[in-house]
Amino acid sequence: MSHLADELVQDARATTIPVATDRLVCSGVSVAFAGVRALDQVNFSVNRGEVVGLIGPNGAGKTTLLNVLTGFTEVVTGSVHLDGRDITHLAPHRRARLGLERTFQHGRLFSGLTVRENVELGAIAVRVSKRKARSTAARLLAALDLEKVADVPVAQLSHGDQQHVSVARAVAAAPRYLMFDEPAAGLPEGSLTQLGLVIEWAIKESGAGIVLIDHNVDFVLNLSDRVVVLDYGKVLAEGSSDEIRQNVNVVSAYLGEAGVENLAASQAP
Amino acid sequence: MSWIGHLVNAVSLGVVYGLVAVSVGLVFGVLRQVNLAQGEVIALGAYSLWMTRDLPVVVRILVCIGVCVAMSLVIQVIIFRPLRGASALTTLIVTFGLSYALEGVWTIVFGTNGQPVSMLSSLNQVVVGGNVGLRWITLVEMGVGGIFFALLVLVLYGSKIGVMMRATAEDFRTARIVGVRIDRVVTLAFVFGGVSAAMVAILFTVQTPLVTPTLGFNLITLGLVGTVLGGIDRLGRATAGGFVVGFVNSMLGAIIPQELLVFLPMLTFMFVIVMLVVRPAGLFTPKGSNVERV
Numbered sequence: 138m139s140h141l142a143d144e145l146v147q148d149a150r151a152t153t154i155p156v157a158t159d160r161l162v163c164s165g166v167s168v169a170f171a172g173v174r175a176l177d178q179v180n181f182s183v184n185r186g187e188v189v190g191l192i193g194p195n196g197a198g199k200t201t202l203l204n205v206l207t208g209f210t211e212v213v214t215g216s217v218h219l220d221g222r223d224i225t226h227l228a229p230h231r232r233a234r235l236g237l238e239r240t241f242q243h244g245r246l247f248s249g250l251t252v253r254e255n256v257e258l259g260a261i262a263v264r265v266s267k268r269k270a271r272s273t274a275a276r277l278l279a280a281l282d283l284e285k286v287a288d289v290p291v292a293q294l295s296h297g298d299q300q301h302v303s304v305a306r307a308v309a310a311a312p313r314y315l316m317f318d319e320p321a322a323g324l325p326e327g328s329l330t331q332l333g334l335v336i337e338w339a340i341k342e343s344g345a346g347i348v349l350i351d352h353n354v355d356f357v358l359n360l361s362d363r364v365v366v367l368d369y370g371k372v373l374a375e376g377s378s379d380e381i382r383q384n385v386n387v388v389s390a391y392l393g394e395a396g397v398e399n400l401a402a403s404q405a406p
Numbered sequence: 407m408s409w410i411g412h413l414v415n416a417v418s419l420g421v422v423y424g425l426v427a428v429s430v431g432l433v434f435g436v437l438r439q440v441n442l443a444q445g446e447v448i449a450l451g452a453y454s455l456w457m458t459r460d461l462p463v464v465v466r467i468l469v470c471i472g473v474c475v476a477m478s479l480v481i482q483v484i485i486f487r488p489l490r491g492a493s494a495l496t497t498l499i500v501t502f503g504l505s506y507a508l509e510g511v512w513t514i515v516f517g518t519n520g521q522p523v524s525m526l527s528s529l530n531q532v533v534v535g536g537n538v539g540l541r542w543i544t545l546v547e548m549g550v551g552g553i554f555f556a557l558l559v560l561v562l563y564g565s566k567i568g569v570m571m572r573a574t575a576e577d578f579r580t581a582r583i584v585g586v587r588i589d590r591v592v593t594l595a596f597v598f599g600g601v602s603a604a605m606v607a608i609l610f611t612v613q614t615p616l617v618t619p620t621l622g623f624n625l626i627t628l629g630l631v632g633t634v635l636g637g638i639d640r641l642g643r644a645t646a647g648g649f650v651v652g653f654v655n656s657m658l659g660a661i662i663p664q665e666l667l668v669f670l671p672m673l674t675f676m677f678v679i680v681m682l683v684v685r686p687a688g689l690f691t692p693k694g695s696n697v698e699r700v
Contacts, residue, residue, distance in 0.1 A: 247580070
């Protein structure tokens, strides 16, 4: 084991977070890439029915944490528990079958399949019958006003509509936890309201615990019950959206000293 | 024989090579790896028809299907499963070697001179005589081929496993991530590949009853060429490519004089070369999605 890995193991002893049912927990997680700590003793949890926003400047470790939760990145130390079950070393597809779904920045839809088939697949892949998957897809597509394009190959849809299909596919799997990986990336400003409504719908429809990552901080803050801020692989702050907006450390990390001065000026009587 | 007769024969051979293309294309579609040993699955199926020569026809057909499916699954387990994630070239070389090795086994076990499969030979009787020369086997081939393709389309587009199979064929990794049981999908591709190999073994030996050790390799070579000619990325296009190669091979065989038949493979491959130079992504691949030119 490398010197850095040794150090991470030592550090891990002190930091844990209680595991529980109805909760996705990552506890004392550290990840290193080529000798650099991408995540350092991170504790993170999301309860079922809760929306947790995850923000931070570029390179803060947001995507790495999401990859740890979904099984795409192996941890050096720490653990991940889903509803009390240790899933730290479980492959992504096995986590999907336990109810951990995610969307991808670029959709990763099956372009040759129709919109309906893409949504059906979300349900079929988690052992739902074809008939039930079909009725689920019909219901979700109606809710998202995508019925008219249901039988069109998904490649023919706009990027925005593809993101909506991607959300519908994840919801069709009836997830217990749902991760949104930068859903607003590449979308024009005008499409964000619509996407926000779709994500709000997905939160209500699925009842899942939600983790939302995006570079657009306002987009995340507006949708989240609780926000976790990462910086240099560590948790910098945690709180409600309003608390995070007023947090000096967070503003400093994003906007530097000038941002802090502006914040102070805006708070002055 | 008239042109109509030649056309009928060409359609007949086209269906056989269409089935060979399905056999190769299904596995390629899911794994993006070519199974050159699939020809030996066909050969073993054909030999099984010879070995069961004293049994009723229905039993022989069922045994042939069983043998081909079993052989296909054995190849999946001993070659494709360990090589999952290896480069397509590695699998190509391994299955090429396996094909040669099995050809050697057939030679040792069944001899070099070939074994006669006399099954359903009454299907070679003429339905429409004269210049047309339409035989029952041609009708049976078209019927069996048509029904098999229709069933395949029904499974691929109308069933749960079909949707999973098409998704896996398009993006193996994402399909796995969203929870598709990849092993099941791959196994089913090999099962269908085995069934289509059995169809080829049965239909081909009715017309050409002598089964020799090189039967499988000869069929797979032209069948594989057909899949590439049609567009190996899509099963429908690959199947159509298999049909075209079989059709052209048969028509060229009818056109050229008897003494030049030795040049038939050369002429068929020249046709394929010209077609692929003009349409590198495949004869039936839309023009817009042409291969990248570096």
